[in-house]
Amino acid sequence: MFRVILTLLTSIKNPxxxxxxxxxxxxxxxxxxxxxxxxxxxxxxxxxxxxIVASILSAPTDVSAKDTDNDKGQSxxxxxxxxxxxxxxxxVSGYKIYRAVEGSxxxxxxxxxxxxxxxxxxxxxxDGVSYIYRVDSYxxxxxxxxxxxxxxxxxxxxxxxxxxxxxFNFNRGYCLIFVLFVSxxxxxxxxxxxxxxxxxxxxxxxxxAVDEAVGRATEMGKKxxxxxxxxxxxxxxxxxxxxxxxxxxxxxxxxxxxxxxxVSKSLVMVxxxxxxxxxxxxxxxxxxxxxxxxxxxxxxxxxxxxAIDGMVVREKxxxxxxxxxxxxxxxxxxxxxxxxxxxxIAGTAMPSQLPFxxxxxxxxxxxxxxxxxxxxxxxxxxxxxxLKGQDIGKALFLVAIIVGIIMESFGWTIxxxxxxxxxxxx
Amino acid sequence: xxxxxxxxxxxxxxxVFAISYFIPHMPFGNxxxxxxxxxxxxxxxxxxxGVLNLVKVSIDKILSKKGDAYYSYIVIISLGIMLIVxxxxxxxxxxxxxxxxxxxxxTSFYWIFKNIYTPxxxxxxxxxxxxxxxxxxxxxxxRNFQATLLLIAGFFVxxxxxxxxxxxxxxxxxxxxxxxFADWIMTYPNTAGQRAIMIGIALGIMSSSLRIILGIERSHxxxxx
Amino acid sequence: xxxxxxxxxxxxLGLSLVYVLVRTLKGNPIGRRIVFLYVAIAAAIPLFxxxxxxxxxxxxxxxxxxxxxxxxxxxxxxxxxxxDPPSAPELQPMAxxxxxxxxxxxxxxxxxxxxxxxxxxxxxxxxxxxxxxxIAAKNLQYGVDYVNLGFQSGNExxxxxxxxxxxxxxxxxxxxxxxDSIPLMRNIVNFSNIDFVMNFSSGEPGTxxxxxxxxxxxxxxxxxxxxxxxxxxxxxxxxxGQMVGLLGGMSGAAEFEKITAExxxxxxxxxxxxxxxxxxxxxxxxxxxAYFSEKRKKK
Numbered sequence: 026m027f028r029v030i031l032t033l034l035t036s037i038k039n040p041x042x043x044x045x046x047x048x049x050x051x052x053x054x055x056x057x058x059x060x061x062x063x064x065x066x067x068x069x070x071x072x073x074x075x076x077i078v079a080s081i082l083s084a085p086t087d088v089s090a091k092d093t094d095n096d097k098g099q100s101x102x103x104x105x106x107x108x109x110x111x112x113x114x115x116x117v118s119g120y121k122i123y124r125a126v127e128g129s130x131x132x133x134x135x136x137x138x139x140x141x142x143x144x145x146x147x148x149x150x151x152d153g154v155s156y157i158y159r160v161d162s163y164x165x166x167x168x169x170x171x172x173x174x175x176x177x178x179x180x181x182x183x184x185x186x187x188x189x190x191x192x193f194n195f196n197r198g199y200c201l202i203f204v205l206f207v208s209x210x211x212x213x214x215x216x217x218x219x220x221x222x223x224x225x226x227x228x229x230x231x232x233x234a235v236d237e238a239v240g241r242a243t244e245m246g247k248k249x250x251x252x253x254x255x256x257x258x259x260x261x262x263x264x265x266x267x268x269x270x271x272x273x274x275x276x277x278x279x280x281x282x283x284x285x286x287x288v289s290k291s292l293v294m295v296x297x298x299x300x301x302x303x304x305x306x307x308x309x310x311x312x313x314x315x316x317x318x319x320x321x322x323x324x325x326x327x328x329x330x331x332a333i334d335g336m337v338v339r340e341k342x343x344x345x346x347x348x349x350x351x352x353x354x355x356x357x358x359x360x361x362x363x364x365x366x367x368x369x370i371a372g373t374a375m376p377s378q379l380p381f382x383x384x385x386x387x388x389x390x391x392x393x394x395x396x397x398x399x400x401x402x403x404x405x406x407x408x409x410x411x412l413k414g415q416d417i418g419k420a421l422f423l424v425a426i427i428v429g430i431i432m433e434s435f436g437w438t439i440x441x442x443x444x445x446x447x448x449x450x451x
Numbered sequence: 452x453x454x455x456x457x458x459x460x461x462x463x464x465x466x467v468f469a470i471s472y473f474i475p476h477m478p479f480g481n482x483x484x485x486x487x488x489x490x491x492x493x494x495x496x497x498x499x500x501g502v503l504n505l506v507k508v509s510i511d512k513i514l515s516k517k518g519d520a521y522y523s524y525i526v527i528i529s530l531g532i533m534l535i536v537x538x539x540x541x542x543x544x545x546x547x548x549x550x551x552x553x554x555x556x557x558t559s560f561y562w563i564f565k566n567i568y569t570p571x572x573x574x575x576x577x578x579x580x581x582x583x584x585x586x587x588x589x590x591x592x593x594r595n596f597q598a599t600l601l602l603i604a605g606f607f608v609x610x611x612x613x614x615x616x617x618x619x620x621x622x623x624x625x626x627x628x629x630x631x632f633a634d635w636i637m638t639y640p641n642t643a644g645q646r647a648i649m650i651g652i653a654l655g656i657m658s659s660s661l662r663i664i665l666g667i668e669r670s671h672x673x674x675x676x
Numbered sequence: 677x678x679x680x681x682x683x684x685x686x687x688x689l690g691l692s693l694v695y696v697l698v699r700t701l702k703g704n705p706i707g708r709r710i711v712f713l714y715v716a717i718a719a720a721i722p723l724f725x726x727x728x729x730x731x732x733x734x735x736x737x738x739x740x741x742x743x744x745x746x747x748x749x750x751x752x753x754x755x756x757x758x759x760d761p762p763s764a765p766e767l768q769p770m771a772x773x774x775x776x777x778x779x780x781x782x783x784x785x786x787x788x789x790x791x792x793x794x795x796x797x798x799x800x801x802x803x804x805x806x807x808x809x810x811i812a813a814k815n816l817q818y819g820v821d822y823v824n825l826g827f828q829s830g831n832e833x834x835x836x837x838x839x840x841x842x843x844x845x846x847x848x849x850x851x852x853x854x855x856d857s858i859p860l861m862r863n864i865v866n867f868s869n870i871d872f873v874m875n876f877s878s879g880e881p882g883t884x885x886x887x888x889x890x891x892x893x894x895x896x897x898x899x900x901x902x903x904x905x906x907x908x909x910x911x912x913x914x915x916x917g918q919m920v921g922l923l924g925g926m927s928g929a930a931e932f933e934k935i936t937a938e939x940x941x942x943x944x945x946x947x948x949x950x951x952x953x954x955x956x957x958x959x960x961x962x963x964x965x966a967y968f969s970e971k972r973k974k975k
Contacts, residue, residue, distance in 0.1 A: 093868075095475060096475050097475040097476065097477065097480030097481070097840070098475075098476075098477075098480075100868070118750075119748075119750065134863065135863060136863050136869065137863055139747075139748035139749070139750050139751050139871070140748050141748050142748070145869075146868035146869065148841070148865035148866050148868060148869070149865055190475055190476040190477060190480060191475055191476060192474060192475075192476045193473060193474060193475075194472075194473055194474070194475050197472065197473050200472075200473075201473050204469070204657075207654065207657055208657070208661060211657070211658050211661050212661070212665075215665070215667065256880065257494060257831075259490060259831070261656045261659055261660060264659070264663065265659055267670070268668060268670040271670035272670070288501075290497075290501070291497035291498055291499070291500040291501035291504075292493070292494065292497045292500075294500065294501060294504060295497075295500060300670060303670075317508065317511070320504055320505070320508045321500070321501035321502075321504040321505050321508075322505070323505070324498070324501065325572065326572075326760075326762070326879070327571075327572040327575035327576055327762050328571075328572065328575075330575055331571075331575050335522070339519060350880070352878075352879040352880070352905075352906075353576060353579055353762075353763070353878070353879070353903070353905050353906075354575075356579060356582045356583060356586060357575065357578055357579055357582055359586075360582040360585060360586055363586075364708065374652040374655065374656075375909075376645050376648045376649065376652075376908070376909050377905055377906055377908055377909040378905075379648070381583075381586070384586045384587070384589075384590040384591070385586050385590070391648070392648045392649075392651045392652040392655065393651040393652055393654060393655030394655075395655070396652075396655030396656065396658065396659040397655065399659075399668060399670060400662070400668070403670075405667075407667050408662060408667055408668060411658045411661060411662050411667070412658065414658065415654045415655065415657070415658040418654045418657065418658075419650070419651070419654055422650050422654075481840075483833070483836050483837075484833075484836065484837045484840060484844065486833070487830055487833025487834070487836055487837050488830070488833075488837070490830060490833055491828075491829050491830035491833065491834075494829060494830070495829055561796075564761075564793075564796065568761060569761035569764070572760065572761050572762040573761055573762050573764065573765065575762060576762035576763060577765075579905075580715055580719065580952065581711070581712045581715050581716070583956070584711050584712070584714070584715045584955070584956050584959060585708040585711045585712065587956060587959070587960050587963075588708070588711050588956075588959045588960060588962075588963045589708070589963065591960045591963065591964075592963060592964055592967045593964055593967070593968075594967075602960070602964070605960075606957060606960075609953045609956065609957055610953065610954075610957060612904075612924075612925075612927050612953075613927055613946060613949050613950040613953050614729050614730055614731055614732070614946075614950060615950050615953055615954055617730070617732065618729070618730065618950075621730065627732035630732045630734065631732075634734050634735060637907075637908065637911060638735075638911065638915065641908050641911060642911040642912050642914075642915050645908060645909060645911060645912050646912045649912060
């Protein structure tokens with residue numbers, strides 16, 4: 026306070042500096058309520074003291090508040106040092122966090138933390154408004170009847186703070202570098218391939234068998250089933266499955282085989298229908314497509330599995346494709362198909378279901394092969410180029426893993442930080 | 452235009468999603484939430500498409516009088532019952548007044564949930580145990596070196612995750628050797644394998660997503676790539 | 677009595693497997709329906725037995741328990757129920773044991789579900805936990821000690837939006853009480869106000885989404901209970917420290933019951949699972965015997 030008045034007095038000596046005077050007045054305006062706030066603290070402590078029955082509770086100290094890092098605003102993080110009475114068997118039951126707009130004395134409760142806690146986040150702030158915080162330690166006392174009463178002790182208020190949104194989340198900096206590197210590699214190879222570069226892609230057994238599998242159904246005069254998994258269109262695996270469906274549908278249309286797609290999500294139904302219609306049109310047989318080929322069963326996981334099992338047992342399809350995201354129903358479907366004697370080709374990126382498909386199907390696309398399958402089937406250079414870019418990403422991973430193992434094993438650090446501290450993406 | 456509009460939507464939302472991961476400031480900070488809400492709404496409404504299709508397919512089957520049309524009768528009748536019961540419970544003021552019980556088992560909906568839906572779906576899930584047994588009996592063979600390794604690992608995990616093997620050696624030692632060994636297999640070799648597959652999948656997803664965002668892969672929107 | 681009969685039946689089952697082995701060696705292997713029958717009998721008989729199985733506590737269960745023990749009494753814990761009745765036999769015993777433990781520790785429980793049936797499973801678990809005399813004596817109040825926010829559609833996007841504010845996704849609880857009228861939720865805006873998240877999951881959306889969004893983006897502390905099928909997939913996250921612990925399948929549930937001293941269904945079911953595992957192991961061995969004898973014949 027004294028310093029502020031001094032500043033004011035010195036600025037009056039230079040009458041030309043009106044700006045400084047105004048600034049000083051502003052400073053006083055800011056500081057006075059702050060002082061009031063502190064006086065208020067004393068008052069509230071007095072109130073608390075008057076309630077004390079059993080003991081005098083010490084308040085938490087060093088209360089500080091800062092804008093929450095790397096967020097979209099509207100959040101302030103409050104830290105404090107534990108009350109001296111907060112220890113094993115100590116009196117403190119918890120802490121209540123109070124907030125006031127700077128300049129007002131109206132503290133409102135914005136948080137309640139349990140004992141032993143030194144941090145709280147207030148997520149109800151308005152960006153740009155200056156706030157001060159106070160943390161009260163409290164003890165719950167029970168009388169003989171079980172009625173609760175509280176003993177509280179208020180801290181000194183924090184210095185003012187404003188919340189704001191940040192323009193970059195620095196915790197994710199490393200992730201951005203990685204994303205840019207891999208995306209760059211993928212785009213580079215897509216461009217290279219479209220310029221006529223040679224792209225070699227290893228053989229995918231399951232996909233090479235598509236022709237044979239659809240052909241077999243044609244010879245036997247039986248149906249082909251295509252199961253696109255039990256997830257909706259927002260799952261990339263479903264999209265990959267539908268992309269493969271497009272290729273399978275072309276083959277089925279060429280051979281004149283009935284391809285049936287029972288689905289468990291409405292949006293997948295709509296998409297699969299469009300895809301098939303296009304595929305039939307592409308091979309010049311739009312009239313051969315019947316909307317009833319794609320139909321909805323239920324979005325209940327096991328209801329869907331039961332319905333397909335029933336269809337497989339009754340209709341004994343020659344070929345079944347499982348392409349998409351599968352869960353516990355994978356083996357229930359694949360074993361039934363196996364018992365019905367169908368050729369089965371599966372593809373999923375659900376690691377826990379892969380062993381089941383491998384055990385019960387003739388061919389299985391493992392993980393990333395599912396995503397590569399559509400590009401592989403299309404044979405289009407640009408799509409194949411993206412696979413090459415993906416491999417560059419994999420090489421980066423391998424190098425990173427080896428470097429990581431060496432650094433962690435020998436305890437090497439970069440700038441005093443070990444790798445796990447540096448790469449902690451949050 | 453029929454192709455271009457979905458492609459533009461895909462590209463724009465894809466890029467905004469990617470950017471919002473790194474930029475918390477508005478307008479990006481909230482975009483995920485906004486798109487998320489849209490997805491919830493679209494998915495919720497889309498349920499009708501599926502239900503109507505199910506009804507149509509079932510009625511077609513009933514009218515065609517094929518051999519398995521009676522399954523379609525079951526579908527239509529069950530659907531009707533659930534609709535009526537659901538509306539009935541809702542209209543008769545479910546949860547209208549306190550005090551609320553933890554489970555409102557007075558409703559017919561809950562009765563169906565507990566006594567029909569639960570046993571039916573549990574039965575389907577339980578079938579997994581039988582299929583796991585038959586699949587392992589048929590396919591779990593020591594055909595080559597890798598398969599033998601898998602067989603040995605499977606043997607120890609199955610016997611070690613339950614106290615089976617440890618019970619057998621309980622006369623010799625109290626240390627749960629097999630449980631620790633199964634734990635070790637799950638923690639190290641299994642995790643290593645899972646991670647390798649997951650890294651491959653993550654890269655596959657990135658490359659697929661880029662193909663979709665850049666409009667190179669468009670077979671899912673009914674277009675030739 | 678039931679124990680003796682059950683043990684005799686199991687011995688007979690074992691002897692019949694010797695017969696199956698002999699038959700297989702003679703080139704006459706059993707069909708899949710017989711395999712089904714064996715599994716059914718092996719899983720059913722132990723349900724009538726009352727034997728205590730010595731159960732070692734695995735690291736992941738102990739870590740989860742230790743993390744829960746470290747939480748102060750009265751901590752705010754979110755319990756996300758992402759499963760439905762089919763996986764209830766595995767996950768419900770975990771949920772019940774967890775609820776009992778949590779209520780005894782006076783944790784404030786906030787329930788939600790990304791699966792429509794999840795919140796009902798949660799209510800069933802609470803109902804069962806409330807039968808415990810110690811918990812019943814606490815006379816816990818809905819809305820003060822625990823709340824069920826219900827189901828919200830939108831999968832992982834729900835968790836994403838909850839990172840900003842729970843209220844955006846759950847404007848009302850499952851009893852249609854407005855969010856702001858629930859005393860427990862008054863100062864809870866998002867994950868930063870929650871001390872621990874416990875997720876029970878049998879698929880997606882589930883534990884993996886909780887790790888990827890609640891933990892990685894919003895810094896939550898997560899523990900989970902998973903079905904045995906899904907558990908291996910979660911291990912990489914567990915090893916990376918993104919989860920404090922994991923209850924995997926029936927054995928995880930039984931171990932959690934043991935460590936929290938809340939004996940429940942999992943402790944009985946584990947015996948059933950143990951015998952079923954034994955049968956499957958024997959069947960696999962017999963399958964391999966068949967394979968090798970066939971190979972030798974071909975030579």
